[in-house]
Amino acid sequence: MADNILFTADPVELLDTLREFSFLQPYNLAVFSEREGLVAFRGEKNRMCGAFGENWLCLDGCDKNYKQEIDRAVSERKARIFNCSSGLLNFVLPFQDRDQHIHYLLAGGIRDQATDLEHLETIIRDRQINGIYFLEQWEQLPSTTRLAVKDVIDNIYGVLPLIGDNNYYARVYERTVDLINTISDLGPEIDRAETVDDVIQLLSETLTVLFNIPRIAILYPQGNKRQLILKGLLGLDNGAAIRLGAKSSGVLMQRKGERSLVLRGKQLKSLFPYLDAEHLSCLPLLVDNKLIGFLALFDHELSQRDLMIIELLCSRIAGKLLRLRRRRNREQESQRSRQLLDMVSRLAQLENSQHFHQGLVEMATDLLDAGKGSLMLLDDRREKLAIVASIGMNRQLARNMKLLKGQGIAGRVVITGSPMLVHDIEQDQRVSIDKRPRFATQSFLCLPFRSENEIIGVLNLSDKNNGSAFTVADLKTVEPLLEHAGSLVRRAGTLERASLLEELSSCDSLTGLHNRRFLDQRLDEELNRSSRQKLEFSVLLLDIDHFKNYNDHCGHLAGDKALKKLSHLLRRSAREMDSVTRFGGEEFCILLPETGREPARMVAERIRHGIEREPFYQEEVLPGGRLTISIGISCYPADGDSAEALLEAADRALYQAKDNGRNRIQLFEPTLRQQRIVFI
Incomplete structure (x- = not known):
């Protein structure tokens, strides 16, 4: 091929074709365009130098040297061989693409065998670099001579006709067909x-x-x-x-x-x-x-x-x-439907308004993966909105937040009855306010909450955990939950009132403690639980010493006050898991779950001692000058395996404590079953 005639080739195809020839394997290759700069690259960047590489051997002036050699090659329309300042051999070969735009092939990354040690020492000294490391890196580079580079260029010119003849295009066509067939075979x-x-x-x-x-x-x-x-x-x-x-x-x-x-x-x-x-x-x-x-x-x-x-x-x-x-999406929709049914079922089982409201907020935030949520309800006058349940908010702040009907976003939703979906609170013209600092994102949802077609409040959701904005799909997802929840509001109120009536029926009107009916129910529950889990529990039966004398001297009003005060002391002394009940008259019963004989004795002694030290109105009229109690203790399963047996055992232990002088505790012993009760 004549040196003054530029050959024509596709830049990337040329680079890939030349890369297949072994004589070019040691070289790093790149194609540049006068219009676009670097077009394609094959090789290791850290072994290139000059305008198309990042070789650590490059010196100041490399780029200028490259530019001069490239300009000369393009001007002369033929290849040029040149050394860079570090002694690496390179060549540039100009060509044109099919639109006749000028490109040039650059090859390099090969050290010149003619470079002597003195030149390398000069580089090391001028650049003030580690000489041993420099020489190690230099020795690792492939080496050649200018004559060998000229042979490489001749070989390139020798194979260029193949790129333009039918054989080359036949190979390209064959490669293309192979690739298309491979992609097609991947389809199944x-x-x-x-x-x-x-x-x-x-x-x-x-x-x-x-x-x-x-x-x-x-x-x-x-x-x-x-x-x-x-x-x-x-x-x-x-x-x-x-x-x-x-x-x-x-x-x-x-x-x-x-x-x-x-x-x-x-x-x-x-x-x-x-x-x-x-x-x-x-x-x-x-x-x-x-x-x-x-x-x-x-x-x-x-x-x-x-x-x-x-x-x-x-x-x-x-x-x-x-x-x-x-x-x-279909699976998620099906899963959401199942999730919604489960949520509605769980809501239906909540028996008081507080749990119902909190459960609704928790379920709504879970459904949309929201970080914050709140439920606001209108007051009895239907003038103000107040937060009754929330997630991700300060409880004290939530309790004190109130909005007039029509005020703020929630107040407007109550009036319009339409949900408000905001993607960006700063850009939405309906809102157009600065981002609120207590919220992490600028998107939120506010939906009306209806019961029997009447708006009773709003549900607010904000701060998606993944940082994204709420969507119409989110709105459609949570609306059925609110609809079902609205239909359950009256039921929750009914259950709550029924629960309150039941609680009142199981409470003693004077002391506020649970009564005998409640104790019988709790004893049955604890017997079943302890039997299944092989646990112990104890029963404490308490009686006020000389209480008839106290009533006779101080009057029944003073007696009632003493009973109330004693009830308060017992409730304060009990654990949250314990059940304190008024057994009848001046008798009380405490059920201690998961408590054996010795721990029960310690609890009883602490209660007895605390009441002995507590002052009561005109207690000096009693023998000993103080109001005291006696306590009998029985333990499951050692002292009985039924409610009747345990209460009888505790009762016998209590009377033994009375018989022994009062103001003391007594653990049940089997011998007490044979003793006649002589205390009246």
Whole structure:
């Protein structure tokens, strides 16, 4: 081929074809364009130098030297061999693409065998670098001579006719057919994939094997703003996904109709400033013009043929991802329906308003994965809204927050009866207020809460845990829960009133303690539980000493006050799990779950001693000058396996304590069963 005639070739195809020849294997190759700069690269960057590499051997002035040699090669329309300042051999070979735009092939990364030690020592001294490390790195580079480089150039010119003849195009056609057949054969395997991860794994493996692409990612659109999320598949951090800014996302979203988008240099850095990349091929994943995402291929220049073949793969992958997404949505919808039924069932089992309201807020926040939520109800006059249940809010603040009907967002929703979905509180013209500091995101939901077609309050939800905005789908998801909850409001109130009546029927009117009816029920429950779990429990039967004398001297009103005070002391001394009841008259009973004989004795002694020290009105009229109690103790299962047996045992122990002088405790002993009760 004449030196003054530029040959014509596709830059990327030329680079890939030349790379197959063994005589070019030691070299690092790159193609530059006068219009676009670096077009394609094959080799190790840290072994390149000058304008297209990052070799640590490069000196000041390398770029200038390269520019001069490239300009001369283009001007003379022939290849040039030259040394860089560090002694590396390079050559530049100009050519043109099919549109007659000038390109040049650069090759380098080879040390010149003619470079002497004195030159290397000068470099080491001038650059003030570690000489031993420098020489080690130098020796690792492949070496050649200028004559050998000239032979390489002659070989390139020798194979260039093959690139232009029918044999070359036949090979290209054969390679293209092979790639298309491979992609086609992958179709059934893609269709069999069960999960998105399976599809992504297959995509990554295919691109790596067929096209040797080092770094791959997928960009997913998310939210109403259609911001993109980058998720690394290969060669990138597979940890947390990276959210692109609105501007970067907009650049790509506006060009989603293009078959492929190629970005380089500053334009690429402006979109992905956190990635060390110089080249990006971005292909949209579209199904019926519906964007599923973008396939991002970094640091590998692709020929137009390869891009077209990858487009075929993208089309198949996009279709599968869309089908998997629809299947997942159907499964999620089915799961939400089951979840909703479960929530409604659990709400129906809550028997008081406080638990009902709190349960509703907890279920709504769970349903939409919200970090904060509150339920506000109108007061009896239907003038003010107050928070009755909340999540993620300070309880004291929640209790004190009240809104007039029509005031604020919640007040407006009560009046209009329409839900309000806000994506951005600062941009929404209906609200248009600054972001509230106590909220993490700018999106929220406010829905009217109805019972029997009457608005009784609002449900507020904010701060999605993943940081995204609430959607219309979220609104449609939570509305059925509110509708069902509204139908259960009256039932919860009815149950609460019934529970209150039941509680009143199980309480002693004078002391406020539970009564004998409640004690019988609790004893049966504790017997069943302790029997199943093989636990102990104890029964304390208490009686006020000389209480008839106290009533006779001080009057029944003073006696009632003494009973109330004693009840308060017993309740204060008991654990939360214990049951304190008025057994009858001046007798009391305390049930101690999971408590054996010795711990029960210690509890009883503490109670006895505490009452002995407590002052009572005119107690000096009693023998000993103080109001005291006696306590009998029985323990399950040692002293009985039924309520009647345990109460009888405690009663015998109590009378033994009385018989022994009062103001004392007595554990039941089997011998007490044979003794006659002589105390009256």
